[in-house]
Amino acid sequence: MRYPGRLRRSGVFAAVLALTGGVLTASAVTAPPAAALTDPVGFTADHLATYQTNGIVWSLAEANGVVYAGGTFTNVRPAGSPAGSNTTSAVNFAAFNAATGAPTGCPLSFTRSSGTATVRALAVSPDKSTLYVGGYFNAVNGTAANGLVAVNTATCTLRPGFAPDFGATVRALDVAANGTVYAGGDFQSVNGQTRRFFGAVTAAGALTAWNPDADDPGRTLKVTPDGQSVLIGGDFFTVGGANSHALAVTAAGTGALTRAYPGNFIPSSAVIKDIVTDSLSGGWYVGGEGAGGASFDGRLAMDLTTFDQRWRDTCQGATQALRVYRGVLYAGSHVHDCSTMGGFPNQVRKHLTAQAVDDPAMLGWLPDTNDGIGEPVGPRALTVSSRGGHDFLWVGGEFTTVNGVAQQALTRFADSPDTGAPSAPVVSLSAPRAGEVRVTWRSSLDLDDSRLTYRVYRDGGSTPVHTTTGSSLFFSRPQLTFTDTNVVAGRSYSYRITASDGTNTSTLSANASVTATGSASPYAERVLADGADLYWRYDEAGGAFASDASDNGDGGVYMNTPSYRSTPSAVTGSSALTLNGTDEYVYSDRLHHYTSPTPYSIETWFRTSTTRGGRLVGYGSNIGTAQGHTSGISDKILYLTDNGRLAFGVQVGSSGSRPTITSAASYNDNTWHHAVATQGPSGMRLYVDGAQAGSNATTGNRSYNGYWRVGGDAMATAWPNRPTSTYFAGQVDETAIYPSALTAAQVAAHHELADTPSGPGDTTLTLTPTEDAYVNGVAANTTYNDTQLASRGTTPYLGYLRFALPAAPAGQQLRSARLTFRTSSDATAGSAEPHTLVPVTGAWTESAVTYNTRPSLATTVLGTISGATAVSTDYSVELNAPVLGGALGSAYSFALTSSGTDSLRIWSGEVATAAYRPQLVLTFGAE
Known part of the structure; x- marks a missing residue:
């Protein structure tokens, strides 16, 4: 919707939000056909057959087309094999062919004489000849070892003579060009000398002078590409006695603090879980895990020259692992709320995401795992390996499913081929005026292609009558529209649509048909002429898609299968929607942003006999989902009280003030009533059946990202005369939202026109x-x-x-x-x-x-x-x-x-x- 104050974004997220300014029509088709992967995404979302482990994979590394996995497990088994079947012993460590996903035969077992052994860190020397393995163990294949060993990658044997002694778990490793091995973890001594949580040894295992001297454990570290600095992250609050919480830059030779991040740069409740660098972008990237909405769970982009912040991703969801590939930052997390970024609000967790290194906006790459066992948080480690002419992104963690299929702890994705087709479009048809059929559809979803090409076929034809492109993400699937003007009144037409990523094409949508009309609805024409930029007429025969009759393309989603095509409707020639008052509602399929005091109007028709009240139309901070998420913030609400009185209220800022207008009369008499609520420079107005029912002078409301909902959402107890039920039981029809405050004359005209059938004298x-x-x-x-x-x-x-x-x-x-x-x-x-x-x-x-x-x-x-x-x-x-x-x-x-x-x-x-x-x-x- 065209509301002032919308957040601007680049990348795919911007392409999706751009559709909030207008629906794609035939004249808007300027982009080339979609490619199989939407640039700059480099991997498909199709997971490949990969061996699994029976426990958590904490770390991944690669060398020469071999991927190494370390963790807490005892065996591996092929893809598709349930736990306990077809197993091969692999004690906390395994090596795999990057291209086939099968073990390469590297039988190293990491054990302890007491306690639970685990491998927590893997790093490969710059020449790929040596793999360093860190964790909590005191033996490898029976040979004594204390937390860190070196493995010859050519022979998969321990390098003799390398035997450093770490006093506790090693959780992070990196190797410099000069062979120095940097480590972080829980230890407070190395080779018998004090090294609190960070230390380094030479390629021969001798202790170096590098000593950041942190006060709490280290979780991650990375040597900068120039070899001059070591970036460290973890739980700590001081480095070398100076304040620097969770993140610091240290000198590669001494460990002296060269850049501190004191204060609340990283909130005190957060820790840093991963750091990666990228020479091409000149940046380094940080993943955080915090507690609570004010903490840090997202990602930072930092500059390798100045060590300053470039951008900050404030999504919530405990980032565990990062990897940069061809200008894209891939992340393993359980992200569930990006509302502070202008993105999706709190909803079902997503575990694998991507964003460009120069922009925190989410890209259209969304394969998924579950949370899995352990804490649980899903993915824990990422690495990229090349073999056989292809690049592969490997993912390790504690998950037990990938893309809904059973697969434990390991999976991988390739740069090609993309074999996943987009979902089929969901189509709605209308004949709004003489000589027109309006074909609208909910944009499809493809987990690695956000920009898709759509082809519209008429009357069973094999040649499309219309082709267009559009962008969508899982939380924002804008409506697209084609108006067919080559129609004759009285004749029936049918339409089907496909979505394609350039390589894979969806199945045809379900066939939909409509009879072209010889006249327009005066009511609908007036609503559109007065500027509605969301207009749901509820004429669908079924399904989950509520078509927007405006040119703004703000389609809705029907939740929990309300009763469609109810009659009689409020406006002749249309139909109504029946809601059960328990869990049925409609929500806008696109994120909006309101900045107070932007004017607006809410209009709907309703019919009910309920004595439990209910929320008719309102604005809220959360998307509607099958999981029943309701809004934490909610205002601009039109609702019924238990005794049938109509109320319109807003929340002023973040305060508890909720100025509300309530009608004197009750309207739960099982007849149709017309309700309009407006707010603008002259304050709030409530109209019922064409006449003003109340007003006040309040011009402000709450500014936030959100979604329109019809039929139900959360309502705080502070709302005046809060109804027993926050869901509406009854019929609704002709719901419209305007980016202006309708005048009393406009409202009266709408009410009067509803008595006019679908054409003059019809x-x-x-x-x-x-x-x-x-x-x-x-x-x-x-x-x-x-x-x-x-x-x-x-x-x-x-x-x-x-x-x-x-x-x-x-x-x-x-x-x-x-x-x-x-x-x-x-x-x-x-x-x-x-x-x-x-x-x-x-x-x-x-x-x-x-x-x-x-x-x-x-x-x-x-x-x-x-x-x-x-x-x-x-x-x-x-x-x-x-x-x-x-x-x-x-x-x-x-x-x-x-x-x-x-x-x-x-x-x-x-x-x-x-x-x-x-x-x-x-x-x-x-x-």
């Missing part, structure tokens, strides 16, 4: 069947006149419906027709296959029709049902209005048929719940 009639039944080819002489209708091709079912079609009103003709229906609760009710509606030309009655006496059918297709896959769900299909128009004034029958093997079952006219019965909706307009 008439809409809703009919229920006079007869309906189905037949079964297996029981060919049985009549099925019950609460369900069925359709299937193989082992056939056919369903029949008869309606008493009225004559057209004087001076009018049939403009559009649709059949609304609800799939039954039978487990097989939904169908992934198409089912057609065709005219019945023979005679039948619901009390006597059988398969053997079934009537003859015409070949004309009135409409095609596609995508009715869910049970107990409302759907709708547009019908051929000209054909039905020729039968007006008579009893008219059509059959529900299929040529497939997947049955469709819908409730019939005999079902007890009237709202579940099929309905034929006819709209008449001027000739």
